[in-house]
Structure formats: C-alpha cells, structure tokens
Amino acid sequence: MKTETIAIHAGNHVDEATRAVIQPIIMSTTFERGEDGGFPAGYIYSRSSNPNRHALEHVLAKLEGGVEAASFSSGNAAGMSVFQSLEPGTHIIAPDDMYHGLRNQLKTLFAGILTFDFIDVNDTGVLQQHIKPETGLIWIETPSNPLLKITDIKKVVAIAKAKGIKVLCDNTFATPMCQRPLELGADMVMHSATKYFGGHSDLMGGVLITTEKNDWWTKIRQVQEMGGAIPSPMDCYYLVRSIKTL
Template identity: 75%
Template sequence: MHIETIAIHAGNHVDQSTGAVIQPIVMSTTFERGPDGEYPAGYMYGRAGNPNRSQLENVLAKLELGEEAAAFSSGNAAGMAVFQSLKPGTHIIAPNDMYHGLRNQLKTLFAGILWFDFIDLSNLELVEQCIKPHTGLLWIETPSNPLLKLSNITALVKIAHAHDVKVVVDNTFASPICQLPLTLGADLVMHSSTKYFGGHSDITGGVLITPKKDDWWVRIRQVQEMGGAVPSPLDCYMLTRSIKTLPYRMRGHVVNAQLLAEYLEKHTMVEAVMYPGLESHPQHQLAKIQMLSFGGMLSFLVKGGADEARKVVNTVKIFTQATSLGGVESLIEHRASVEGPDTKTPQNLIRVSVGLEHIDDLIEDLSVALAEI
C-alpha cells in the first residue's frame, strides 16, 4: 500500500462488538483472565499492553517499513530505552550536535555506566578511528538539531556493521515521509512522536522501530514493559488519529520550508540558511540521494549576535516563540538559550519549525521582524 493508505488504515480496525468505524479508546488498566488463568484477548495489564497502543505501534512500524514498533511516553524515554538496553561499559559514538536532551542523558544519567564520544559524523575517517573494541552503538541524527547537518546513513552503516556496531537513527526531523533509515541499513529508528506524528503540539510521545525482532529488540521491549514509560490509551488514540493526515501535512511543511528558506537566503540581514533543500547547503547532493523530501525544519543566522536574534523572535506575530517542532503552527526560537551554557550552537542562530499557515503571511511576518534589527 502507499503511505497515505497505510497512515489511515494501519492504526485502526472496525470494532466488532459495535460496528464503530473508528476503534474506541480502551481506558481499562487491567483485563479479565480466562478460566485457565490465561488472557484470551491478549492483554493483561495496562503497562504491558493496550489495544490502542497496539494499533499505534502497528501503524508506526508500517510507516517506517519496520517489523515492529514500541511506543513510549516521550522521545527522551524512547532514547533512554535504547541506552538502558546496552550492557554497562558499552561505548557509544554520537554526533557532536546531538539533540541536547539525549546528550544530557548520556552525560548525566549514564556517566560511568556507558562511555561515549561526540564527534562530527560527516567525517567518516574520524568515525572509523573512534571505534573501540567495546563500541556497541552508533547514534545518528539526520538532519541534525539545530544545524541541519546530514549524516550519510548508508556509509555510516557500512562502517559500523563492519565492526559489529548497531546503528540507531533519530528520524524525528525528517519523519518517514521524508526519509526511511531502515531501508538504508539502520538497525533501529527513533522518533519523538510529539513532533510530526502528533502534529498539533498537544501530545507527548516517543517510538522505536525495528526491522526485525532480534535479541536486542527483546531487551528493548523488556525496558518498555518493566520500566513502564508508556503512553496512555488516550495519547495513543490521539496519535493514531493525527497520523492519518501525516503524509498530507508533511507535504505542506516541506513546500513552505523550501519557499521560506529561499526567501531568507536572499535577505540582506541573514548570514546563512541551513536547509537541505537549498543548493547552497553543503550536503544538498546527499540530501537528494538519501531523503525523499527535505523536511519542514530550517535554521538561519542573522547578522549580529544573540541580541539581534532575540529581537527577531520577540518581534514576530504569526510565529510563536516556543520550543518543539512539527505542529501545524509555525514556531521560532533563539536556540542557544534553550540548550544551556555548554551549547555549541551559534548565538545568532534562529531555529524555525515551518507550519502550515499561508507562506505569504510567514514571509511578511519575518520580513517585518528582520527590518527591526
């Protein structure tokens, strides 16, 4: 089936008892046992499983062309489940501009338990040099947050697998509409489903998707069930509903982001624009090969520093100054101030989640704000 059909049908089934076309929300935390003490409907306890979560995981797996998915209560919880599944002493290679929430997890919660190096993954020779006997995981985030740098998934998978190193790709910025890492050899895909899957800035969630149910996946499932960081039935229902429009929403995000990036690139108060769809992007050719489309996220550098960047984000009217991304509304923020004192993000960088408003209104809003610098 085409992805539009999968998005609508893979997360739903007609309720057999009522004929309801849309699967109902099952709020029960516990399920009746049969005379033999077993669970004839396949569900035992809310932490271990729920009909709404099963349907959500089914559609998420099919969208990424995987075999199975595991849903979590947040993207950070999904990422943590990967780290928790590793043996103590495992060495991780991750990008030097890794999402700060997961980077801080490694540096704070897993310090002394796991070992890690944050490096430039575009330097394939450096990646090869950093692999150690106890390296077990290569974490890829592409496009990266907030610099929109690309990592060559195919090349990195080849290097990693030659050393029996597993590869995880954080596909949050791209979504399966724009990129399919499992088809490029990745061992696991991670998303913050809060973002494009949710699409309306009102649900928090995360997901991991595997191409095969191997021993590693069994450990991740154990972390999900025993740790209990799972989404509620209502959140699963809402995510499944939102996913039905994901392919069409993403097309709008991509079109608007491309047009906004082209406008900003020509603006006299903008130093540079980071967007894979621009020919000026240093990895534009890789993006054309690796991505199905270029996504709805962009960053740009204003002329000046933090003060000028803050003035822009404080002047806009249609864009909302807020963290997060992937919603129908456009968001904008001075990214360095979110990431803390150890950030490597330039102080004049503004990150934009391009929404689905009319592009002329978005351009005019930024035009007025940039004129105030």
C-alpha cells in the same frame, strides 16, 4: 501500498463489540481472564500492552518498514530505553549536535555506566578513529535538531557493519514520509512522536522501530513494559488519528 495509504489505514481498528469504525479509547488497566485462566484477547495489564498502544505501534512499524515498534511517553523515554538496554561499558558514538535531551541523559545519567564520544559522524576519518573494540552503537540524527545537519546513512552503516556495530537513526525531523533509514541499513529508528506525528503541540510520545526481533529488542521491550515509560491510551489514540493527516 503507498505511504499515505498506510498512514490512513494501518492504525484503524473496527471495534468488535460495537462495530464502530474508529477504535475507542480503552482506559482499563486490567483485562478479564478466560475460563482457562488465560487472556483470550491477548491483553493482560495496560502497562505491558493496551489496544490503543498496539494500534499506534502497528501503524508506526508499517510506516517505517520495520517488524515491530515500541511506543513510549516521550522521545527521551524511547532513547533512555536504548541506553538502559546496553551492557555496562558499551561505547556509543553520537553526533556532536545530538539532541540536547538525549545528550544530557548520557552525560548525567549514564556517566560511569556507558562511555560515549560526540563527534562529527559525517567525517569518515574521524568516525573510524573513534571506533573502539567496545563500541556497540552508532547513533545518528538526520536531519539534526536544531542545526538540520544531514548524515549519509548508507556511509555510516557500511562503516558500522564492517565492525559489527549497531546503527540507530533518529528520524524525527524527516519522518518516514521523507526518509526510511531501515531500508538504508539502519538497525533501528527512533522518533519523538511529539514533533511531526503529533503535529499540533498537544501530544507527547516516542517510538522505536526495529528491523529484527532479537535479544536487544527484547531488552528494550522489557524496559518499556517494566519501566512504565509508556504513553497513555488517550495519547496513543490521538497520535493514531494525527498520523492519518500526514
């Protein structure tokens, strides 16, 4: 299926109650139990799951070719969930022009918890010199914000995989219309959905898309669900509508 077709149809949902072809905005925080005490529709509490958020995550996972997506209230919130999911003492390698919001998070909020180096990840020699036994993540951003530096994703992935290191790619500027990092070997993709997915400077959001539902992804999901850094149903609804115009 073409990317344009996925953008139009993957987030669409026909409302079962009214047969409306556009999913309504569902603002309820809680959902009705069945007679057996369960939740037959699969939704319990809107912090952990919501129909509008599910629709947004479904279309974003399909666009990137991942197995699942997790949406957040902003790109910074998505990035923070990654940092929170890592074990204390984990070393991160990040680009020297990393987006300032995420860079400042590491320097101010995770100092003493994680270690990190901001380097020219495009210089193979420099990258290999900074890999340590405790390096757990290489973060790349291509094109970068705001300098638009381009990183060879396959080259970085090859170096990382040889050492058993995860690679996350910030794909905000390219979008899956122009670049698909998961197909190039990255383990996870991040977007600030505020940018091109939102498109009109009136929506905020962030998203992570994974290639695998593993222990790392479970921790990120727990941060999302327990930390409450989730987008509103209204933002999810309008982001799905905006993605249709990609």
